[in-house]
Amino acid sequence: MRQTQSMDTQSTKETPTGKLESVRYSLGFRSILIGFIAAAMLLPLFMAKQVVSDRTYYYRTAISSIAKTWGTQQVIAGPVLVVPYTEHIINIDTVTDDKGETKTISRDVFNNKTMVLLPKQLNIDAEVIEKHRKRGIYDALVYQAQIEMTGTFDLGTLPDKTSSKNDIQWKNAWLAVGVSDTKAIDETFPLRWNNDASSPLMPGTMLPNLLPQGFHVKMKDLEREIVLPKFRIKFNVNGSEGLSFAPVGETSTANIHSGWPHPSFIGDIPPVKSDVKANGFDAHWRVPNIARNYPQQWLLGEEKHDLYALKSGVKLFTPISLYAKIERAVKYGVLFVGLTFLTFLIFEITTKTRFHVIQYGLIGLALSMFYIILLSLAEQITFRMAYLYAATATVSIITLYTIAILKSFGRVMLILLFLSSLYAVLYFILQMEDYALLAGAGTMMLIIMVLMFATRNLEHDS
Incomplete structure (x- = not known):
């Protein structure tokens, strides 16, 4: 009897432990x-x-540091032709004096104005050569672009030089090209004007509000008598990430070639034709002036326009970085x-x-x-x-x-x-x-x- 009671008590004491072990190993x-x-x-x-x-x-941080010293993303705008002139206006006023006599008085007024003229035809050809720069263990993809800009200007849209009312100051005219990072310009060649004259490129655009950075060319030694003079501008520029252009011509075409096989076309207008292969890419743009929101010519200081509002280009895309x-x-x-x-x-x-x-x-x-x-x-x-x-x-x-x-x-x-x-x-x-x-x-x-x-x-x- 006592033995049975003892066994029941032991069984009662072991039951919680058995349940705990059961839960533990469940x-x-x-x-x-x-x-x-x-x-x-x-x-x-x-x-x-x-x-x-x-x-x-x-x-x-290393890539940004390399880009600052080598060249940032480049945007090319231009060229634009800037021509100062003096407008002669004769004001004729009719006045009556105290005696009631009427007199006609003429007065000469001279207004100094500056016209900004965009190209009639603009062709941009760029060869983008990819390069690599290292900073410690980090490798940055950069490029050197060989850019050639050709086209024509329609000088027939300038004020009539035969009129005595206008005095065009061609010796003070200049041609300007905007480059977003001018410190990265590597090599320049003189401007070729109508294939028989040249003039060296000079720093600054002299258009701080229109083209903040870039270079210009003095036109004083270049012929102005031709109605549709041809121009050729050639320079090399370093950059990183991408290259874009502003289609400022009445008709603008652009061709960008590169050996980099991973382009990413950026900007407002895609290329009309592109060929991407394992050994590089070729892209072609054709942009009419109707696609932009600024005119072909205007008076400087009287109108404000943004040449960078419309641009297109390519980014050297790195597929899935490390x-x-x-x-x-x-x-x-x-x-x-x-x-x-x-x-x-x-x-x-x-x-x-x-x-x-x-x-x-x-x-x-x-x-x-x-x-x-x-x-x-x-x-x-x-x-x-x-x-x-x-x-x-x-x-x-x-x-x-x-x-x-x-x-x-x-x-x-x-x-x-x-x-x-x-x-x-x-x-x-x-x-x-x-x-x-x-x-x-x-x-x-x-x-x-x-x-x-x-x-x-x-x-x-x-």
């Missing part, structure tokens, strides 16, 4: 615990993202940790083996270190080799650690295969531009389907 509790560990891995992933952000900032790739890779970090932990959890269920929570944490840290290793290597070697080394190191560490835990090489092959496939898929997603989101979504659906298949026979916790 699938639901393990899933929640592993979920908390996976959430804790957001901290090292966030720190890795901060390192990538800092390196990105240093990279952009830091953009790594930043995108970090965004998949939570997915990597979650899927890896879920794989280990399924491995526990199917093999009746349990991993310690500390082991989960160390595996999560190894996954987080992948991005730091990738970043440090990619700044020194090619991204492909850096990714291969970083992924191999991460997968190898986790695989060897799992072998040491399970004391079995054969069981770990599935984990090795899964991690290797995961990093391989991520690499191909990072290489994509237009289809990266589609590939990522498809990969996620495939992984979910595989996990559903692996967990199809799970039973409720007893």
Whole structure:
């Protein structure tokens, strides 16, 4: 009797412990615990993202510094012909004196005016030669552009020189070209005027409100008697990021050639024809003056117009830069940790083996270190080799650690295969531009389907 009562008491005391152990080893509790560990891995992933952000900032600072010394994004506007003249007006007034006599008095009025004349025909031909400049470990894509501007001016639109009412001061006239970053002008050639005269280029446009920066040419030694004189302006300019032009001609055409295979056409009007190949691109624009909102000529000081309001050009686009790739890779970090932990959890269920929570944490840290290793290597070697080394190191560490835990090489092959496939898929997603989101979504659906298949026979916790 006493023995039975003692056994009942012992059974009563052991029941809470048995329930605690049952909850502790249940699938639901393990899933929640592993979920908390996976959430804790957001901290090292966030720190890795901060390192990538800092390196990105240093990279952009270095690129900006190189651009300031080499040349910024260039915008070419012009040429414009500026012709001062004196307008002679005779004012005739009729007055009546105190005696009632009417007299006619003529008075000469001289008004100094300046006309701005845009080209009738403008052709721009630019050869963009890509170059690379390094600042420490950072590499910047820059260019040197060989620009040739040809066309004609219609001098018939100037005030009539045969009239005594107008005195054109051709010796004070000048031709101006706007260049957004003049300190990057590398080489210049004299202006060719109607193929038989030339004049050197001089600094400044003398039009601070219309063309703040650029150069000009004095017209005093150049012929003015020709109605449609031809001009040719040739110069070399350094720049970075992109090259644009303002279509100031009555009819403007532009041709830009380059050996860079990744152009991005920018501006208000796209090219009418472009040919992009692996060894470079050719682009052609044709813009009539009806596309802009300023006239062909006007009086300086009486009208204000913005020649930069309409422009087109090309940007030397760098497809998915190094830091953009790594930043995108970090965004998949939570997915990597979650899927890896879920794989280990399924491995526990199917093999009746349990991993310690500390082991989960160390595996999560190894996954987080992948991005730091990738970043440090990619700044020194090619991204492909850096990714291969970083992924191999991460997968190898986790695989060897799992072998040491399970004391079995054969069981770990599935984990090795899964991690290797995961990093391989991520690499191909990072290489994509237009289809990266589609590939990522498809990969996620495939992984979910595989996990559903692996967990199809799970039973409720007893």
